[in-house]
Amino acid sequence: MAPQRRRTAFPKVVIERDTDSEQSSSEDEEVDQEEGPVSESESQEEEVRAENGNEEKFDARKKGKSPITISLKKVCKVCKKGGHEAGFKGATYIDCPMKPCFLCKMPGHTTMTCPHRVTTEHGVISAPHRNTRNPLEYVFERQLRPSMPLIKPAHVVIPDQVNCAVIRYHSRRVTCLEFHPTKNNILLSGDKKGQVGVWDFCKVSEKMVYGNIHSCIVNNMRFNPTNDGTVYAASSDGTISCTDMETGISVSLMNLNPNGWQGPNNWRMLYGMDINSEKGVVLVADNFGFLYLVDIRSNSKSGDAILIHKKGSKVVGLHCNPIQPELLLSCGNDHFARIWDMRRLEAGYSLYDLAHRRVVNSAYFSPLSGSKILTTSQDNRLRIWDSIFGNLDYPSREIVHSHDFNRHLTPFRAEWDPKDPSESLAVIGRYISENYNGAALHPIDFFDISTGQLVAEVMDPNITTISPVNKLHPRDDVLASGSSRSIFIWRPKEESESVEQKDERKIIVCGKADKKQSRKFGDDSEDSDDDISKLKHKNVKSKKFAIELTPYSRKGKR
């Protein structure tokens, strides 16, 4: 562009500053271009001219143009307005006051002062009962409920300490985890790239990654109920795979994209998946709202696809009732979780539609009785229906909890503890961080979903990434969590610190380093076995701090 021409065309430039005393050295800060879009190079040029004192050459009045105002005042990166700034102050995140609360999504306050943050219940909302309570229920709530123990303490053993881990095990973020149904120490993990990991977390270094099963995101995995040597996986590449665990050889049961890439509007992805062993079918659902049934014995699709959610919307979760094989639960991006009768799977014939305010990431029947429902929705609320035989118009409880959607995160899913006979313990990772002794950490939360009580929040100073993927072991007091590309195994503190166990607390570092985690875990060699005690964190003084338990002591701090 010719400078001569521009000189005559440009109006006067006014520069606003935070304070008059500020020097030009601070001028590389964010620039608020209120007078419309100006390219970066242009605005820089203007600044230079303004500084040179040549403003009169571009006098706006002579050219009949209004002056351009360039504000160098500090602006909020969220709302782009001045007077405040959102972001981390040390390890504490300061919200933008112009936005609704990041936790409960209500306007008028920020996360810092959110009422759901200071209660020990972490924000339980009694769901609206529209005069549906009968006298019996009132008696129960008023006289019996208060005398009931909140949760049977004997059943609550929280795996609160990292026992072993594989750092950067996957080359992309972990999307799903599954424990082997019979071999206690085998953990399966799927990732965004389509790879499937098999790890023996007691022998730690016995790990394998199968890279040729899927070509993109592994969304769900389930073991074959009749042969636990094989596992099914549903992927965004539009296929279901059935893989032999020993050999890694897999067969494709179904391919929704037989003709390859025909544009984004035609590419079908498989998300929700479960197995109904009674009926011998694998159920999968796609991103257009359809459900498919695949016969396990013949490995072939049975019947036509059935529209079970809004046409064109993603069905992210499927769950077969553990007790009543006729009942199916689905959830998806149309903001509904739906209960179906397997004998009548037909568009529009769901038994119940459970409404949510946002996308439903997951919906599960309770693992033992199958009579409760727990859902995770992107409106930052867990919802619990205490009985599928009761009134399903409204959830029995809503628990406000930070687990927003984010482009870079695997969607959070609250998972039942399959060992808890009272069916009240659930685990879910937390999005927002908390300032723990100067480190911003994202805990993994354990809830008593029968009361909304936050039973425990576990974290480790070395894990600074968010852990959206969590799974509790079907028999042992073990939690597996997937955080970014790494996998962590948590055990109860006592167990972890016992002499026999101590030697087994191993961290394996593998894969290409990313800055965040290499800083914490050291990154000298591929597959080197680092003892956890060697780990350092600049903000953490002692290893003892690693785990903080019980929400009660933290009351008032939050």
Place this chain on the structure above:
DNA sequence: ACTGCATGCAACC
């Protein structure tokens, strides 16, 4: 140690 880009996806115009 920065910054910028691509990612990939729901929400909101």
Place this chain on the structure above:
DNA sequence: TGGTTGCCCTGCAG
């Protein structure tokens, strides 16, 4: 319906 945007996010390259 299509285009644009994005609160605590990822990973990588320059």
